[in-house]
Amino acid sequence: MSEHQKNVEGQKIVTGKPVFGLDYRVDGMLIAMIQHPPAFGMKLKSFDAAETLKMPGIKDVFSLKLYEEGFEQGGFDTRTFNELLVVVGNSTWEVMNARKKLITNWEPAGEIKDTMAGRSGKREVVVPGALESTSKQMEQMQEYAKKPAQQLRKDGDPETAFKNAAQVIERTYNAPFLAHNCMEPMNFFAHVTEEKALLVGPLQAPGWIEPTLAKILNLPPEKIEIQMTRMGGGFGRRAYGHYLSEAALISRKVKAPVKLMYTREDDMTYGIYRPMYTATYRAALDADKNLIAFHVKGGGIPEHPVHANRFPAGAVDNYLAEGWQIASNITIGAFRAPRSNFNAAAEQSFLDEVAEAMGKDPIEFRLALLKRAKENPVGKNNEYDADRYAGVLKLVRDKSNWGKPGNEKYNRGVAAYFCHNSYAAHVVDMVTRNDQPYVERVFSAMDCGIVVNPDAATNMVQGAVVDGIGNAFYGALTHKDGTPQQSNFNSYRIIRHNEAPKKIEVHFVQNDIDPTGLGEPPFPPVFGAVANALYKNKGRRFYNQPFQPEMDKVI
Structure with missing residues (x-):
């Protein structure tokens, strides 16, 4: 270092x-x-x-x-x-x-009709002219989710495995458009x-x-x-x-x-948003509660979020990944770890539910899958290094004293993810403060190769953690007849100073591997860790981001 x-x-x-x-x-x-x-379209x-x-x-x-x-x-x-x-x-x-x-x-x-030129060559893209509304978009996504989708990866015979399963766990996760809201318009x-x-x-x-x-x-x-x-x-x-x-x-x-x-209102209503996403995950368990099949079917407006060759691909004999998308005139673009920021949120929430159904500790469950991916991998296109992935989980487990006495006051959630050639894991410690869930402290573990500047690296991870917590709880941009319903911070909720954790402890895996990404990789698993802690805090799962509006309805 x-x-x-x-x-x-x-x-x-x-x-x-x-x-x-x-x-x-x-x-x-x-x-x-x-x-x-005033409106898209x-x-x-x-x-x-x-x-x-x-x-x-x-x-x-x-x-x-x-x-x-x-x-x-x-x-x-x-x-x-x-x-x-x-x-x-x-x-x-x-x-x-x-x-x-x-x-x-x-x-x-x-x-x-737009003419696009890029890596895939010259092509015509048709941009629809409808005035879109969030409520109708949600209905449309639910309809599309039932239709056949593009097969992105298939290992083994997942159809037969699900048919013969003793138990099938199925959950659907949704997330809205997000505005970048840079402090400088x-x-x-x-x-x-x-x-x-x-x-x-x-x-x-x-x-x-x-x-x-x-x-x-x-x-x-x-x-x-x-x-x-x-x-x-x-x-x-x-x-x-x-x-x-x-x-x-x-x-x-x-x-x-x-x-x-651009004024703030110009900036927030001009587009280039994080896409609107949905994904349905299914897991098949046999009579002994072993994971025998895994299926993800994800879609979105106007792109799907699925990274088909990432974990747990390579760790399950029968695996299926599918994707679909709906065209839109609402312009989207890269948003801090594109697609990964939603994919990790949904996947890591779901893995915790599967671990619970199997009666396993969530970290040990993930480590067992990674052990399989290392020793006897399924398929040849697995993007991640199972050892490095397991490394950040073990590091965050040890540094947070996961499963050990002394943390009883906290509702703990864990998540880990690989993207942009780096590995990140977080343990989120949540408490109830003023009748609201509050993330009081976070333990983070990163493997991004050689850390060039520890201070700057730590700052980047801490910033990603705060940003992730805020978006998980509050971030949402909605439309009515093509018009954005949020145009400034009085209507677009972001995390406030007193809602940031009191402590974010960041640890780095020490190795001599060439440096990789750090601006984006810490961000995606924050959502999943928050969701998993929130489940323990509230005693129920939340499947729609942002979580705060749904929590308010429950209360």
């Missing part, structure tokens, strides 16, 4: 020095904001900007297209609304107030001329957006400079560079340096 290093910009951050994209400014810079349709029909243009400091109001007809979108060119209604002025306050004076008319967007500076382009701001992957900028600006890549500032949160949201493209096109249009700003 390398030496401890403090964040070199920590002092600047806590003392308010300008290090973020929102801080960046140059002389003569204008501010731009976009007015987007709508587009701009017409607008009247007469009153807006009378407001102080306003320079221009216009509409423009982000991508022209037939534009081949790259994998991270995802955008929600293609026709932009833009207000440009001297200051943020002036533009915000002037934008309210716009008179707009919207119309149904109808079905849209989307923003980017652009100064585009006929000869070159300078862009400055918070971004996760400049290499992915540069080819897109070159195409839409008709500039060679060497004439495009992208400078990165600190990000006030990324979580996958800032991998999608449409806001850079928007800023660049606006700057070119007004022939001036421009800072594009």
Whole structure:
């Protein structure tokens, strides 16, 4: 393990020095904001900007297209609304107030065909035009879950095993869309001329957006400079560079340096959400309560969450994984450990239920499966290393004193998961505080290879734990007739300071393996550990995220 290093910009951050994209400014810079349709499935029909243009400091109001007809979108060119209604002025306050004076008319967007170019080659994608509502989406997912799905992996003869089973355990888990809600809303500076382009701001992957900028600006890549500032949160949201493209096109249009700003409401209602998911898990036990078959069938809007070759694949003789998905115009994107964040939540909750039905300790049950996966694996495409997976479970078992006296006051939940080439395990210790479940402390074990900076690594795990607890209990973004029902933190609940654990103890497996991911792997198993602790706290299982609304109904 390398030496401890403090964040070199920590002092600047806590003392308010300008290090973020929102801080960046140059002389003569204008501010731009976009007015987007009120609902997914709508587009701009017409607008009247007469009153807006009378407001102080306003320079221009216009509409423009982000991508022209037939534009081949790259994998991270995802955008929600293609026709932009833009207000440009001297200051943020002036533009915000002037934008309210716009008179707009919207119309149904109808079905849209997008041309996608990526790893799988050029293809046409049909985007439906319906105004979608969460209640109807849930009904639609329940219908799809009953239909035949795409087989992703099959080992042995699971159909016969389930048919002959002495006991079948079946559970279904659901989770909503989630907004990223970075503390710093989307923003980017652009100064585009006929000869070159300078862009400055918070971004996760400049290499992915540069080819897109070159195409839409008709500039060679060497004439495009992208400078990165600190990000006030990324979580996958800032991998999608449409806001850079928007800023660049606006700057070119007004022939001036421009800072594009999203308000919190813009940010939360603009899309690129974590998808909406569901998964049904089944386990077959024989007369001696041995696990003889395992089946997962997962789906979602607009993608399924299933990682077919991950644990417990390879540890069960008869195994089946299936997936299905429903197209949508609600745009989605990577959200801190994409798909894994739901898959781990459902799978790890279910494994605890199976362990209970078998009369086994949940950690020992998982370790027994991993022993099988190591010594006599089923199939050849198992993604995980059984030894390393077992290693984090053993480490968290020992560090948390699992199963030993002294922890009687806690409702304990455990979960472990492999993703992004790293292994994570958590033990969540829950108590009842003010008649509500509260995660008082957490023990975390990580195997991410060589730890380069222990302080930063510990911080990343602790942040993932708090983030996971908050999303498990509170996170949800819903729609009614295409309109997001949450637009700011007064309606989109996130975890609060006094709800964070008092103690998060992080331990790392010591080895000489090349470093792997750490920003994402600790996050997914937090959900499962919380669910398993909550079961002990409340005496019943909760299958719908977020847990808090369902708990309120029960109470």
